[in-house]
Amino acid sequence: MSTVMSGAKPRAVVLLSGGLDSATVLAIAKTQGFDAYALSVAYGQRHLIELEAAARVATQLGASAHQVMHVDLDVVGGSALTDRNIAVPQSPSTGIPVTYVPARNTLFLSLALGWAEVLGASDLFIGVNAVDYSGYPDCRPEFIQAFERLADLATRAGVEGRGFRIHAPLQYWSKKQIVEKGTELGVDFAQTVSCYSADDEGRACGRCDSCRLRVEGFIAAGIADPTRYA
Amino acid sequence: MSTVMSGAKPRAVVLLSGGLDSATVLAIAKTQGFDAYALSVAYGQRHLIELEAAARVATQLGASAHQVMHVDLDVVGGSALTDRNIAVPQSPSTGIPVTYVPARNTLFLSLALGWAEVLGASDLFIGVNAVDYSGYPDCRPEFIQAFERLADLATRAGVEGRGFRIHAPLQYWSKKQIVEKGTELGVDFAQTVSCYSADDEGRACGRCDSCRLRVEGFIAAGIADPTRYA
Numbered sequence: 001m002s003t004v005m006s007g008a009k010p011r012a013v014v015l016l017s018g019g020l021d022s023a024t025v026l027a028i029a030k031t032q033g034f035d036a037y038a039l040s041v042a043y044g045q046r047h048l049i050e051l052e053a054a055a056r057v058a059t060q061l062g063a064s065a066h067q068v069m070h071v072d073l074d075v076v077g078g079s080a081l082t083d084r085n086i087a088v089p090q091s092p093s094t095g096i097p098v099t100y101v102p103a104r105n106t107l108f109l110s111l112a113l114g115w116a117e118v119l120g121a122s123d124l125f126i127g128v129n130a131v132d133y134s135g136y137p138d139c140r141p142e143f144i145q146a147f148e149r150l151a152d153l154a155t156r157a158g159v160e161g162r163g164f165r166i167h168a169p170l171q172y173w174s175k176k177q178i179v180e181k182g183t184e185l186g187v188d189f190a191q192t193v194s195c196y197s198a199d200d201e202g203r204a205c206g207r208c209d210s211c212r213l214r215v216e217g218f219i220a221a222g223i224a225d226p227t228r229y230a
Numbered sequence: 231m232s233t234v235m236s237g238a239k240p241r242a243v244v245l246l247s248g249g250l251d252s253a254t255v256l257a258i259a260k261t262q263g264f265d266a267y268a269l270s271v272a273y274g275q276r277h278l279i280e281l282e283a284a285a286r287v288a289t290q291l292g293a294s295a296h297q298v299m300h301v302d303l304d305v306v307g308g309s310a311l312t313d314r315n316i317a318v319p320q321s322p323s324t325g326i327p328v329t330y331v332p333a334r335n336t337l338f339l340s341l342a343l344g345w346a347e348v349l350g351a352s353d354l355f356i357g358v359n360a361v362d363y364s365g366y367p368d369c370r371p372e373f374i375q376a377f378e379r380l381a382d383l384a385t386r387a388g389v390e391g392r393g394f395r396i397h398a399p400l401q402y403w404s405k406k407q408i409v410e411k412g413t414e415l416g417v418d419f420a421q422t423v424s425c426y427s428a429d430d431e432g433r434a435c436g437r438c439d440s441c442r443l444r445v446e447g448f449i450a451a452g453i454a455d456p457t458r459y460a
Contacts, residue, residue, distance in 0.1 A: 067305060067306065069301065069302055069303075069305060069306075070300065070301070070302050071299065071300070071301045071341075072299055072300050073299075073344065075297060075299060076297070076299075076344060076345045076348050077348060078344070078347060078348035096386045096389065100386060101344070102343070102344040102345075102347035102348055102385065102386070103340050103341075103343040103344035103347060103384055103385060104344070105384065106340040106343060106344075106380065106381075106384045107337070107340040107341065107344065110333050110336040110337040110340045111301075111333075111337065113332070113333040113336060114303065114306060114308070114331070114332040114333035114334070114336075114337065115306045115332075117308060117332035117333060118306050118307060118308035118332055137383065137384060137385055137386060137388060137389045138383075138384045138385070140383065142383050143380070143383040143384055146376070146379055146380045146383050146384075147380060149376055150336065150373070150376045150377060150380050151336075153367065153368075153370065153372050153373040153376050154333055154335065154336045154367060154368045154373055154376075155332065155333060155367055155368070156326045156330060156332070156367060158367060159326065159367045
């Protein structure tokens with residue numbers, strides 16, 4: 001593999017929410033030969049149970065480290081995920097959903113970029129998916145490409161000629177393909193939580209946009225859904 | 231002013247560190263007719279006294295709100311400003327200094343962008359200065375331009391055709407010009423703290439890079455330096 005340097009594996013920072021997609025991305029990064037440093041962000045989200053799921057997934061898949069960083073996005077609100085006065089929809093929505101968190105992926109990638117510089121890593125992985133989540137502007141390929149350009153201008157590493165690569169391996173995949181790939185790579189999906197309104201035991205509501213897409217993914221893949229529902 | 235809408239002033243988010251530069255930027259934003267929302271970031275920096283300075287500056291200059299957001303960048307370290315094991319230099323440095331915080335301005339602008347979306351603001355102000363701080367990659371004009379492009383791709387507002395403007399009014403100014411403009415606009419520089427190693431009373435060391443540039447600015451402007459030195 002061209003990115004392996006002098007025997008040591010190259011490092012990569014992998015954004016890990018604790019959901020199905022980012023768990024699969026972590027498994028992909030490992031398969032590609034990276035020493036994976038998993039980063040989760042506690043940003044005042046309702047579904048804190050995700051962070052416990054992220055810790056389990058990081059351990060299960062052999063991440064070299066799992067770092068949780070805290071940002072109090074809830075002080076500005078503006079999303080059903082960070083503001084308890086905005087309800088999480090229980091039926092499909094069109095357009096940009098109220099679960100959109102303003103500038104979330106820009107923030108997540110900024111945190112990943114800073115940690116990557118400290119680690120000497122040139123590779124960042126993020127589980128965005130433009131097909132399923134076309135409503136989120138910061139999941140689009142053009143956003144990811146723009147961030148990759150920004151990263152080279154923003155950092156010491158970029159100035160010194162070591163550019164960054166933002167990997168978004170799920171970008172054009174269906175949920176079916178993600179479930180299939182994760183299963184093939186040994187991801188224990190029972191450990192993951194995708195639901196926007198999971199209860200304190202991590203049981204999913206089965207009705208929100210995120211649950212619906214996940215359920216449909218398992219059905220389409222013909223793989224038994226290990227998710228625990230409330 | 232073309233940006234004033236139907237009687238109400240347009241809102242702008244102004245990144246406010248509590249130092250001389252960002253205080254001047256806040257005054258400039260007000261002069262340009264904006265309702266200024268000041269944003270300070272507690273990111274584990276040594277000089278927390280800056281945040282108290284920021285609160286005083288926001289009040290003195292009539293910001294409509296002052297929000298402090300918290301991010302624990304100190305958990306990854308990598309900078310003399312966030313890692314107490316790395317000393318702040320007491321003499322001029324060349325190249326990218328150890329006070330460089332990996333991806334800091336990318337992070338700050340991400341937080342400002344998210345708040346701006348919630349506020350319905352299209353304008354962000356940041357006090358970067360490519361002349362004095364040429365060692366910091368994320369103070370360069372090309373970085374600011376790249377972030378402006380990213381902001382339009384990253385957000386609901388961008389998708390809906392309301393683009394963002396990133397204002398960096400100090401970009402090409404000398405410290406002398408900044409001191410002169412701030413003085414002209416009524417900034418009380420005695421309230422600001424620029425020092426990387428200020429003591430608990432906010433008294434400056436007078437020796438770090440940041441102090442040195444500030445001292446030279448007041449001398450060049452022929453304006454009495456109100457800074458309290460330890």
